[in-house]
Structures are given as structure tokens and as C-alpha cells.
Amino acid sequence: MKFNALAKKAAKGTAPLEHGGNVEVEDLIRFVLEHGAEGAAEIERLCALYRWREEFQYNADGTHFAPMAPWAQACAAFGHQGVAGLLPLLEDPRLATYAISVLEDVRSEASVAALLAFCEQADFSQDDPQSPPSRALAALNSLLSFDKGVVVPVAMQQALLHLVQHAWQQAPSMRGRSLALYAARGACMPEALDWVQSLALQDDELVAARTPVLKRLKARASR
Known part of the structure; x- marks a missing residue:
């Protein structure tokens, strides 16, 4: 422009x-x-x-x-x-979602690190897709789970896996668990594949969601 x-x-x-x-x-x-x-x-x-x-x-x-x-x-x-300028906004409930949206569009390792750090301190027990924690986890899913995503080191993928496991445990609804499950695609490591395979799922929607997650993780593991 x-x-x-x-x-x-x-x-x-x-x-x-x-x-x-x-x-x-x-x-x-x-x-x-x-x-x-x-x-x-x-x-x-x-x-x-x-x-x-x-x-x-x-x-x-x-x-x-x-x-x-x-x-x-x-x-x-x-x-x-830069990304450092958005960190104080993440601590402000009035501005956090705006900062999260900008971080998602920045599409860098630094923006992923900021979103991970925010989510590590977040409460995922709210059943609100517009809450800052849900928005931040959705942003990580967008940044890391698809082709041409942001490339991050193994340590950050491990942090993502721990995060989605925590979000899965805290989520009060199927919507929250689905978001955590989809975000696991960004952790392209055997531990993530093992965790997703180990989940005892009974809900049809979660069972259906696991299929593309497993496909993505297996494809990335074979590279």
C-alpha cells in the first residue's frame, strides 16, 4: 500500500x-x-x-x-x-485480542514465541471462542499447522505440544478440545503423534477431527 x-x-x-x-x-x-x-x-x-x-x-x-x-x-x-511492543498489550484484557491478531499476521518465529508465552500462562477453562486464550491458540494453529507455515525450532514445537495437552485437559467443551487437537499438528514430532493416537475419544466429532491431525503428523514425520 x-x-x-x-x-x-x-x-x-x-x-x-x-x-x-x-x-x-x-x-x-x-x-x-x-x-x-x-x-x-x-x-x-x-x-x-x-x-x-x-x-x-x-x-x-x-x-x-x-x-x-x-x-x-x-x-x-x-x-x-516490533513484537516486543505488543507484549504489554497482551497483558491488558481490553487489548489482548487485538495484539494476538497482529501477531498472527506478523508470521515470524518471534510472534510464535510471544503467543506461546501468552498461552502458557492462560486459563483455557472458559468456553468462549473469542476469549484471548482461545484466539491465541487458534493463531498458533494457523501459523504452525499448514504448508508454508512458520518454521520454528524443536524446542518451540515441544512447548506447543505441552500447551495443547494443557489446553485439552482444561477445556470444558468439545469445541475447546477440538481446537487443542487441531493445534497439535504444529508439533511435528513423535511425541505429538503418540499423544494424539493415545486419546480415548468417544465423541464422533472429535474422532473425525483426529483423522486429519494424524494424517498431518504422519506426513511430517515421514519427511
Whole structure:
């Protein structure tokens, strides 16, 4: 994205200017990934200029406008200080999910390490897919479980395996266990394969979920 394109999007649009105008969340993330500290300063300028809002705006027709201020804060934090700039936001319940989303799009070993560290201290006993722990584990699944994923050292794969085992034990529902099971694909080691095979599953949905997980782990083990 050209540097002046973000300001043009912010100056007009179907959404109120305090909700970003034509700016989408993806625009902010892409902009700061491309322009770094200079992009962070521009995001902060636009946030202040248009007084981007902190909260969702819900409309009578059922639509809503996203709160752009916390997205701006998370993107600017990364632009100024990299992954380290997002670590304090992970400790803030109001901002954690925004920081997690930016870390997922950064797609680096450092962002994986930050998500792992966050999850290691997290409580997975909530049955809420939008809770920060669930969002962070889903981000790790996205970053590590597929082709062209982030390549991380064995120590981080071992940490992931311990994490998904912990999340599995704490999860109060099938949804939480499914998320943990799918995330195990990122730990391409014999221990992960052994653990997934050892699970005594009775629920049909979990049994079905295990099939692609085993396929992925076996394929990676054979390389």
C-alpha cells in the first residue's frame, strides 16, 4: 500500500470517519508491516485526527462498525517496537485480542514465541471462542499447522505440544478440545503423534477431527 493511500481511505467512506471511513483492519496491519515506524506514526496521526472510537457501534439494521482505536494502538505498537511492543498489550484484557491478531499476521518465529508465552500462562477453562486464550491458540494453529507455515525450532514445537495437552485437559467443551487437537499438528514430532493416537475419544466429532491431525503428523514425520 502506498503511504498516502491510508489517509485517503480514512478521509471518506461508508463508515463514519470515527470508525475509520474506508479503512479496514487489514489495511492497518498491512500498512504497518510495510512501512514500519513511519507507518505507525501515520496510523497514530489518523487515529488522533479522526478520533477513532474505542468501542463497537451497533446499528439498528444489525450491522456494526469496528472500533479502530485499539487496532491502531496494536498496529502502532508493532510498528514502533516490533513484537516486543505488543507484549504489554497482551497483558491488558481490553487489548489482548487485538495484539494476538497482529501477531498472527506478523508470521515470524518471534510472534510464535510471544503467543506461546501468552498461552502458557492462560486459563483455557472458559468456553468462549473469542476469549484471548482461545484466539491465541487458534493463531498458533494457523501459523504452525499448514504448508508454508512458520518454521520454528524443536524446542518451540515441544512447548506447543505441552500447551495443547494443557489446553485439552482444561477445556470444558468439545469445541475447546477440538481446537487443542487441531493445534497439535504444529508439533511435528513423535511425541505429538503418540499423544494424539493415545486419546480415548468417544465423541464422533472429535474422532473425525483426529483423522486429519494424524494424517498431518504422519506426513511430517515421514519427511
